[in-house]
Amino acid sequence: MSVSYDSYKVFYVTATEGSFTAAAQALFVTQPSVTHAIKTLENELGCRLFVRSRGGVELTREGSVLLKYVKTACENIIEAEEVLNQLKKLETGEISIGANETTLHNCLLPQLAKYHAKYPGIRLKINNNSTPAILSQLEDGKLDCAVLVVPKGFHKEDLVVEPLSDQTYMMIAGMGFRELSARTQSLRQLEKYPLVGFCEETISRKEMEAWFAQHQAVYRPDIELATADLIVPVVVANLGIGLVPSAFTEEALAEGKIFRIRIRERLFVQDICLIYAKDKPHPLCMNELLEQIRSIRQVSPQPKSRKGSPS
Amino acid sequence: MSVSYDSYKVFYVTATEGSFTAAAQALFVTQPSVTHAIKTLENELGCRLFVRSRGGVELTREGSVLLKYVKTACENIIEAEEVLNQLKKLETGEISIGANETTLHNCLLPQLAKYHAKYPGIRLKINNNSTPAILSQLEDGKLDCAVLVVPKGFHKEDLVVEPLSDQTYMMIAGMGFRELSARTQSLRQLEKYPLVGFCEETISRKEMEAWFAQHQAVYRPDIELATADLIVPVVVANLGIGLVPSAFTEEALAEGKIFRIRIRERLFVQDICLIYAKDKPHPLCMNELLEQIRSIRQVSPQPKSRKGSPS
DNA sequence: TGTGATCCATAAATTTCATCTATGTATGAG
DNA sequence: CTCATACATAGATGAAATTTATGGATCACA
Structure with a gap:
């Protein structure tokens, strides 16, 4: 009823080689095998495809028509196999990665750079978006x-969440608030100072509000910023005190433009996590990238074991 | 070593159906068969193609990449089979036909019209060229x-030559040469009249020269024309007498513009033949056309049986 | 005018492997 | 808890692809 696709392969090779014998060699089979395959194909299709003659075979008119289609078919298969081999050798591929600004600059970019240097053929699509969207x-x-x-302690059904390191925060102020450097402050004491912080849509904002509330204080920034990297410059300009990821403070601290305010309360801390779908297939090239990203993992005290976290 | 193309067909159907079971039904095999085929393919390609899950299977990233190529491959095969079926049903096809002006108008065109009416999908390419070129x-x-x-008696290695009918010739004159109608003439007697005939490149010209010479006369037209259909009008204009294929004379004879000169010698005659390559493959749609053309064949006395001529 | 080389066809034996039957496992739905 | 559905597995079976061996036709070359 239905024609075996292997016959078409034999047909294609025979047509390009120009003889049954040559095709047999190319296909690593014997000549009678090719003869038989073509004869079967001709019977199934109901028309002659080759004219046998001395020195080889020649396509009939119908064979030529058939070849036109079978040729592109076979070429596609051959290309498919090549591309798949490249995929396996990580010579090609594509990974879509989500990140926050913070993690992008502080964790991801250096690792992506190393990965890209090792596997330059793999396209990295970086999606810098809000955490819920990602x-x-x-x-x-x-x-x-x-x-x-x-x-x-974040976790989600369907997702594997592997903590990489803590995202520590720091309360900082510019030199206009020099009086705060003298001694340890409590959050309530700091409430009277203008605050530089995140705008309302972010998750971090909500967490900070909870953290403040936990310590009988209120997080209500006088200046709200959309991205974390903007906070330090604003603090440097003495527009207020700020609670920012430690990673952003190093440069300004070193230059003496800001100073750290010691806090009585245990400091606000978040997790930087590597996250991916639990039961979805991953591109082959992703395992290497995951390993690369995991290499920055720092052992940190975990209150309880987390799902998806490797030993 | 090499992947069976049948596996790709199974892969394609499975990917489009979305489950092994559905693919099995579509392929008229059992589900374990599909399971096995895909597993084999995955092993041979060295990577997983489907994620098995509740309610069916889902392509992995690599599977998606593979599908992109295999899809066009399979679609080409399917189209090939469709086109081949059309070819077999004579719904499509192409025939290249050679003809002289004489045969084109007198034999071929009516038959081609009938054939085309019956098989409108088949393209007819008509090549009106010189006999040697054709x-x-x-x-x-x-x-x-x-x-x-x-x-x-024309014949040629490699070619099948089937006589269809005689190409009879007629010596004609316009009314300016009314004196010739009285009695039968010999070729020699006609030599003193101006002759309208073929120009030198044609085969017929050479044959006519031979025929004249055979009867101790010389064929040297005073007016030479490239195509046969031009001779009659020139004769009508009384520029000379002409030897032309009978087929061209009917209209002018009926209108009394020319008359036939009776000739003592046996009249010059040629063969109108259907000719095609002997050992070359023919398009499927040609057999019907050959039959159509043969239908005009007239039984004529054959001095000897000719090769390729059917009974 | 043989002779060897080349290429396709054929036949019979062999082996492969695709497929089937039967059954198991997992997982939602009602 | 049971049913329905979908994929996995194992062993048996048989169709068909492949091979070996051989023959015939044609062509180049001596």
């Missing part, structure tokens, strides 16, 4: 993995 | 068949 894209399979700042 | 194109496979005026 999480839903991970679940939808629109992103392959992400490195995000999430609350301590 | 013969060599037949041998090169550039033409599929031809209807030509050739010398009696």
Whole structure:
């Protein structure tokens, strides 16, 4: 009833080689095998495809028509096999990665650079978006993995969440608030100072509000910024005191433009996590990238074991 | 070593159906068969193609990449089979036909019209060229068949020559030469009249020269024309007497513009033959056309049986 | 005018491997 | 808890692809 696709392969090779014998060699089979395959194909298709003659075979008119299609078919298969081999050798591929600004600059970019140097053929698509958006894209399979700042103990069905390191925060002030450097402050004491912080849409904002509330204080920034990297410059300009990820403070601290305010309360801390879909297939090239990202993992005290966290 | 192309077909159907079970139904095999085929393919390719899950299977990243190529491959095969079926049903196809002006108008066109009415999908390419050019194109496979005026007994290695009918000639004159109508003339007697005939390149010209010479006369037209259909009008204009294929004379004879000169000698006659390559493959749609053309064949006395001529 | 080389066809034996039957496992739905 | 559905597995079976061996036709070359 239905024609075996292997026959078409034999047909294609025979047509390009120009003889049954040559085709047999190319296919690593014997000549009678090719003869038989073509004869079968001709019977199934109901028309002659080759004219046998001395020195080889020649396509009939119908054979030529058939070849036109079978040729592109076979070429596609051959190309498919090549591309698949490249995929396996990590010579090509594509990974979509989600990240926050914070994690992108502080964790991801150096690792991506190393990975890209090792596997230059693999396209890296970086998606810098809000944390909730990235999480839903991970679940939808629109992103392959992400490195995000999430609350301590964060977990989600469908997602593997591997903590990489703490995202520590620091309360800082510019030299206009020099009086705060003298001694340890409590959060309530700091409430009377103008605050530089995140705007309302972010997850971190909500967490900070909770953290402040936990210590009988209120987080209500006088200046709200959309991205973390803007806080330090604003603090340097003495527009207020700020609670920022430690990673952003190093340069300004070293230059003496800001100083750290010691806090009585245990400091606000988040997790930087590597996240990816639990039961979805990953591109082959992603395992290497995951390993690369995991290499920055720092052992930190974990209150309880977390799902998906490797030993 | 090499992957069976049948596996790719199974892969394609499975990917489009979305489950092994559905693919099995579509392929008229059992589900374990599909399971096995895909597993084998995955092993041979060295990577997982589907994620098995509740309710069916889902392509992995690599599977998606593979599908992109395999899809066009399979679609080409399917299209190939469709086109081939059309070819077999004579719904499509192409025939290249050679002809002389004489045969084109008198034999071929009516038959081609009938054929085309019956098989409108088949393209007919008509090549109106010189006889030697057409013969060599037949041998090169550039033409599929031809209807030509050739010398009696014409034959050629590699070519099948089937006589269809005689190409009879007629000596005619316009009313300016009314005196010739009185009685039968010999060729020699006619030599003193101006002659309208073929120009030197044609085969017929050479044959006529031979025929004249055979009867102790010389064929040297005072007016030379490239095509036969021009002779009658020139004769009507009383520029000379002419030897032309009978087919061209009917209209002018009926209108009394010319008359026939009776000739003592046996009249010059040629063969109208259907000619095609002997050992070359023919398009499927050609057999019907050959039959159509043969239908005009007239039984004529054959001095000896000719090769390729059916009973 | 043989002779060897080349290429396709054929026949019979062999072996492969694709497929089937039967059954198991997992997982939602009602 | 049971049913329905989908994929996995194992062993048996048989169709068919392949091989070996051989023959015939054609062509180049001496």
